[in-house]
Amino acid sequence: MNRELGAFLQARRSEVTPEDVGLASGPRRRVRGLRREEVAELAGISVEYLVRLEQGKADQPSASVMEALARALDLTDAERAHLFDLAGRALRRPRPARGVRRELAGLLDRMDDVPALVTNHRLDVLAWNRLSAALFPGLCRRGGNAARYNFLESAALELYAERDEVLRSSVGQLRLASGRHPDDPELTALIGELSVRSERFRSLWAGRVVKERTHGGKRFTHPVVGELDLHYETFELPGGSGQRLNTFHAQPGSASEESLRLLASWSA
The missing domain is CATH 3.30.450.180 (Beta-Lactamase)
Known part of the structure; x- marks a missing residue:
């Protein structure tokens, strides 16, 4: 289970406004950020699958899904890289050096x-x-x-x-x-x-x-x-x-x- 990935998706969803992604914000809107239904529609995935991701119950989501979610949530380059790291889709990284040349x-x-x-x-x-x-x-x-x-x-x-x-x-x-x-x-x-x-x-x-x-x-x-x-x-x-x-x-x-x-x- 990938709880960190789920928690990160929820945190970012709560920070994005409808205006940030080209959606209208009605006067009766009660939720902070985007609704799951809105993110799912923007990313082209089902609401059920987004719920599984946010609950940490979806193992190894595809790179295309992560890319779609990064666009839907209007992530910065750093946030996108972090999303892929959490999803286990990052390139294998060399062990960091401990000393300076x-x-x-x-x-x-x-x-x-x-x-x-x-x-x-x-x-x-x-x-x-x-x-x-x-x-x-x-x-x-x-x-x-x-x-x-x-x-x-x-x-x-x-x-x-x-x-x-x-x-x-x-x-x-x-x-x-x-x-x-x-x-x-x-x-x-x-x-x-x-x-x-x-x-x-x-x-x-x-x-x-x-x-x-x-x-x-x-x-x-x-x-x-x-x-x-x-x-x-x-x-x-x-x-x-x-x-x-x-x-x-x-x-x-x-x-x-x-x-x-x-x-x-x-x-x-």
């Missing part, structure tokens, strides 16, 4: 004016440069983990100007990882620890949020240099390692660029 670690050290760090699917911090250690006080150390840091460490409480979005993103990435790596005991232990120690994590995890943020803006209130408005880019490293290179930079000529320069001098 020496050449990559050396490259980080040469990036003097760009905070850069390497993380894995669990958001463990595997390698970093001096400026990223200064940007994230207390994160960049042996055994550091970005999700644990964001939810549990006091240093992170005031660091992010938009902390709730950072927390949602962290949970979304862990949810995506849990579908891709269901047999990872360290990931399971991390999720269990955060569920016990953080009420906010428990609430977000129950919502089955799936996010994969690869670029965007992030605002900081740094204890040393104050306000920083940075752009981040995340790159999947080649070779099936499951690792990502995360970089941050400021707009050229901006006050944040000067502040980042000051932070580099301070960290030196």
Whole structure:
């Protein structure tokens, strides 16, 4: 039985409005999100089969059914990938690498004016440069983990100007990882620890949020240099390692660029 798949389908169905998928929303509508009948019609499947899927009683649904449901529920690319992971239709994934190549670690050290760090699917911090250690006080150390840091460490409480979005993103990435790596005991232990120690994590995890943020803006209130408005880019490293290179930079000529320069001098 695939209870996680069923729970994810129900959660997404409750979040999609009729307008999102081109349906009319009448004034007497009482349910939140879409009705099962509406999803079944949009996906071209029977209501009975959708009920079985949501109850976790349908084993190995076909790829075509999953694709139809992804369209019917207006899933993002990350949510679609998670749906296929839960359905057992994902490609066989290589075992994630545990260490960072020496050449990559050396490259980080040469990036003097760009905070850069390497993380894995669990958001463990595997390698970093001096400026990223200064940007994230207390994160960049042996055994550091970005999700644990964001939810549990006091240093992170005031660091992010938009902390709730950072927390949602962290949970979304862990949810995506849990579908891709269901047999990872360290990931399971991390999720269990955060569920016990953080009420906010428990609430977000129950919502089955799936996010994969690869670029965007992030605002900081740094204890040393104050306000920083940075752009981040995340790159999947080649070779099936499951690792990502995360970089941050400021707009050229901006006050944040000067502040980042000051932070580099301070960290030196």
